[in-house]
Amino acid sequence: MPHKRYNATWAKIGNASGFRLSAGFFKENPQFAGAKGAVEVISSDTLLVRLQPQSTEQEQAEDELMLSLFLDFLMKQALSNPSELEAYTEAMAAEDDELTAGVVLDN
Known part of the structure; x- marks a missing residue:
């Protein structure tokens, strides 16, 4: 940049x-x-300004809202169509474990 x-x-x-x-x-x-941050004095005529963009917090809130709306939608669909629900079996769990074997997740 x-x-x-x-x-x-x-x-x-x-x-x-x-x-x-x-x-x-x-x-x-x-x-x-609207960002918050800090100023560090590096020398008598130099400052370092670090800002945390507000959009990060806003994007996180929007992501949480979208996830909540999606889960609400899934719950509504499940309750209105119970005949389409399928029990999660041990065989399905074993297949999922096989598919994700060796995958490392970051925090």
């Missing part, structure tokens, strides 16, 4: 002080709007 510079100016913000970034920064990087 190419490096791009944005102007920052010191500003009084309420009872605190802060830096303002040009509107172009947020226009070109909308994932940082």
